[in-house]
Amino acid sequence: MRALFVRHALLPEGWRRDVLLEWDAYGDLTRVEAEAAAPLGVARADYVLPGMVNLHSHAFQRALGGLTERAGEGPDSFWTWRDLMYRFAARITPEQIEAIAAQLFVECLRHGYTSLCEFHYLQRGPDGQAYARPAETAERVAAAGHATGMGLTLLPVLYSHAGFGEQPLRPEQRRFRTNVDDILGIAEALQPLRGGQLEVGAAPHSLRAATIGQVRELASGLPAGRPLHIHIAEQQAEVEQSIAFSGRRPVQNLMEQVEVDARWCLVHATHLDDAEVQAIARSGAVAGLCPTTEANLGDGLFPLQRFIALGGRFGIGSDSHVSQSPVEELRWLEYGQRLVHQRRNVAFTNEQRDVGQYLWQAALRGGAQAAGRKVGALREGLRADLLVLDGSHPNLDGVAEADVLGRFLFCGNDNLVRDVLCGGRWVVQGGRHVAQDAVTQRYRQAMIELRDSSEVGQ
Ligand code: NGQ
Ligand code: ZN
Numbered sequence: 001m002r003a004l005f006v007r008h009a010l011l012p013e014g015w016r017r018d019v020l021l022e023w024d025a026y027g028d029l030t031r032v033e034a035e036a037a038a039p040l041g042v043a044r045a046d047y048v049l050p051g052m053v054n055l056h057s058h059a060f061q062r063a064l065g066g067l068t069e070r071a072g073e074g075p076d077s078f079w080t081w082r083d084l085m086y087r088f089a090a091r092i093t094p095e096q097i098e099a100i101a102a103q104l105f106v107e108c109l110r111h112g113y114t115s116l117c118e119f120h121y122l123q124r125g126p127d128g129q130a131y132a133r134p135a136e137t138a139e140r141v142a143a144a145g146h147a148t149g150m151g152l153t154l155l156p157v158l159y160s161h162a163g164f165g166e167q168p169l170r171p172e173q174r175r176f177r178t179n180v181d182d183i184l185g186i187a188e189a190l191q192p193l194r195g196g197q198l199e200v201g202a203a204p205h206s207l208r209a210a211t212i213g214q215v216r217e218l219a220s221g222l223p224a225g226r227p228l229h230i231h232i233a234e235q236q237a238e239v240e241q242s243i244a245f246s247g248r249r250p251v252q253n254l255m256e257q258v259e260v261d262a263r264w265c266l267v268h269a270t271h272l273d274d275a276e277v278q279a280i281a282r283s284g285a286v287a288g289l290c291p292t293t294e295a296n297l298g299d300g301l302f303p304l305q306r307f308i309a310l311g312g313r314f315g316i317g318s319d320s321h322v323s324q325s326p327v328e329e330l331r332w333l334e335y336g337q338r339l340v341h342q343r344r345n346v347a348f349t350n351e352q353r354d355v356g357q358y359l360w361q362a363a364l365r366g367g368a369q370a371a372g373r374k375v376g377a378l379r380e381g382l383r384a385d386l387l388v389l390d391g392s393h394p395n396l397d398g399v400a401e402a403d404v405l406g407r408f409l410f411c412g413n414d415n416l417v418r419d420v421l422c423g424g425r426w427v428v429q430g431g432r433h434v435a436q437d438a439v440t441q442r443y444r445q446a447m448i449e450l451r452d453s454s455e456v457g458q
Contacts, residue, residue, distance in 0.1 A: 002424060003031075004386075005038050008401040009048040010360070012377045015401040019048070023384035027196050027424030032378050046391030047404050049360065050378050051114025051422060052326040053367025056229070056267050056288045056317025058119055059101035059141055063447060064088050065322050078235050078297045085320075086172040090126055091453045094140045096446040097122065101144035103443035106433040107324040109150060111415055114385035114422040115367065115375050116150055117317070119203050119229060119267070121157035121176045123186070128174030134182065135189035142193050148435055149427035151383060153371045154193075155203040155229050156186040158210045158218055164245035166211060176205070180217045187222060196383060197423045199373045201227035207242060207250050212257045219258065227263055227372035229288065230254070233276075234268035234299050251276040260285050265370035267317065270300045277303055281312035286370040291332035293319035301336050305346050308362075315366030330359045330409050356405030388419040390431075 002023045009019035016034035020042070023029050038044075068084050092100075101118075108116060118141050124130055133139065138154055145152040159176035162169050169177055178186075183202050190200045202222050204210035207230075210218075219228055233239055233250040242250040251272055254260060260283045267288035269280060280287060289302055297320070307314065316329040323329060334355060337346040345355050352358040368376025375383045389396055393416055395407045408416055420428035427434055 001041075001043065003039070003042045004048070004421070005036070005042045005044050006048045007044070007046045008404070009034075009378060010050060010357075010405075012361075012379060014357070015404075019378075021048075021378065021384070021386070023424040025424070027384055028374070029378065029380050029382055029384045032380050045388040045419070047389040047396060047401070048378070049112070049387045049389065049408075050364055050376060051385035051387055051420065052112050052360070053115040053117075053315055053364065053371050053375060054108055054113040054318050054326070055117045055265060055286070055315040055367045055370040056119055056290050056319050057104070057116050058121070058320065059104050059144070060089060060092055060097055060122060061085065061319075062104040062321040063100045063450060065320065078299065079237070081297055083172075088450075089122060089175065090172060091450065092122065094131070094137050096450060097137050098140035098144050099442040099446035101141045102148050102435075102439045104321060104324065105144055105148040105150040106436055106439050108318070109148060109420050109422060110417065110428050110431065110433055111325040111327070112387050112417045112420070113318075113324075113326055114151055114383075114387075114420065115153070115371050115373060117153040117155060117227070117229065117265070117371055119155050119157055121159050121205060123156065123159075123178050123182070124175045126175065128177060133189070135186045138186055138190060139193075142190070142198060145198060148433065148439065149197075149422045149425050151197045151371075151373060151375060151385065151423055153199045153201055153227060153373060154190055155201045155227070156183050156190070157203045157205050158183045158214060159205045160214060161209050161211070163208050164241050176209075180214055180221060183218060184221045187226075196374075199227070199371065201229065201372055203229040206231040206238075207253060208238065212253065215254070215258050219263075225263065225372070227265065227370060229265040229267055229370065232266045232269050233271045234294075236271055236300070239271050249273065249276060251280065255279040255283065262369060263372075265315075268294060268299060270294060270302050272303060274306070277306050277312070278310060281307060281310035284313065286366040287312060287314040288317050288370060289314055289333060290317045290319035291329055291336060292323040295332060295336070296320065296322045301340055304333065304337050305341065308347060308349065313366040313369060314362065315370050316363045325415070326363070327409055330363060334359065354402065354405065356409040359409065360405055384421055384424040386421045387417050388421075389416050390418040
């Protein structure tokens with residue numbers, strides 16, 4: 001049956017009671033009616049949230065999570081982590097990419113993500129040779145999405161250089177090598193997969209790996225309206241290199257030289273001066289924040305408070321997948337700000353002073369925009385993506401609806417997501433993903449193979 005009757009549902013305008021939800025065979029919501037009469041024979045739920053968007057992922061990195069937490073010789077940094085990550089990426093096969101992505105998607109769905117944007121740059125074989133099908137590895141990620149029910153935005157990544165000034169790629173980067181035509185070709189090859197559960201955009205990796213000219217060419221070559229994502233200003237060294245090369249900071253450079261608008265998602269726009277914060281907010285682009293990865297890699301903190309005051313749009317991503325939980329991502333987003341400002345309750349507006357509710361709704365709006373899919377709210381015409389919370393858990397049992405998101409985001413560590421509907425399919429029931437056993441079995445096998453073939457994770 002394609003209907004659910006909900007006692008308390010979070011709609012775009014806030015919590016509403018007795019909400020009747022219906023969706024069609026394609027997976028779009030066809031009815032969202034509050035204060036409805038309870039129909040006979042329709043399944044019921046206590047608390048329902050729209051599913052969250054994960055706007056930044058490198059799926060293969062899921063397999064590396066937790067395996068790089070040992071001190072090396074020098075001071076460890078983002079750059080030393082990157083060397084380990086490259087080594088890990090060197091041997092991965094298309095089959096393993098699919099197995100790891102499927103495991104990741106199961107975990108993400110179980111914790112409340114129903115959409116994910118895959119920033120996909122492992123485009124070639126281990127020695128840098130092209131696969132017979134240039135979209136081979138992207139199609140593997142799509143297959144993992146199909147098998148698990150995850151809604152996807154595939155972003156084939158333009159990666160041409162090792163650093164500012166068109167530095168030649170290092171040997172360990174040759175699996176990533178693409179030019180603008182390659183990426184437009186991959187996007188075209190993925191065209192038949194587009195539909196309710198899958199969209200295709202593109203992503204210049206960074207201003208280190210792609211020139212401004214290439215970024216412009218890619219943006220104008222991609223069909224209008226498709227999402228464009230880029231890594232920008234994640235590390236101080238990156239900002240310094242940008243200034244040395246162009247006289248401009250990375251965000252400043254991008255904003256001045258490229259028409260950045262609502263199609264864009266600026267991932268890890270961490271190191272910004274105030275003019276850059278204002279420029280991003282004005283542009284309508286989404287700031288893609290990945291708090292657990294940014295903490296893990298020692299990136300720095302995004303100026304969230306100022307950005308919110310300027311009306312900026314943001315969403316969350318799990319990036320390297322040290323966490324697969326939107327709860328942890330949003331909790332860290334808020335806690336980082338509390339720690340740096342030495343105060344409480346930072347992320348809110350005058351219209352929405354409840355931090356949990358503000359964060360969930362803001363990350364949905366920004367995430368949906370960055371995904372370029374019809375998601376992000378319980379509204380007719382959008383995808384039927386929702387989370388049924390465990391109303392019998394001590395944290396939620398008897399709680400007023402206004403306190404549900406506070407409990408969900410800021411109290412405890414149990415996963416309160418019980419059932420997940422994604423694109424009109426129940427993919428998680430009673431906390432378990434419907435394909436979990438088979439997916440995890442394949443992941444285990446892939447990890448055994450990878451342990452045998454790589455130096456990381458012995
Ligand atoms: C990536 N990850 O492409 O996977 C990057 C590291 C780079 C993050 N930025 C590589 N977290 O930026 O050069
Ligand atoms: Zn990234």
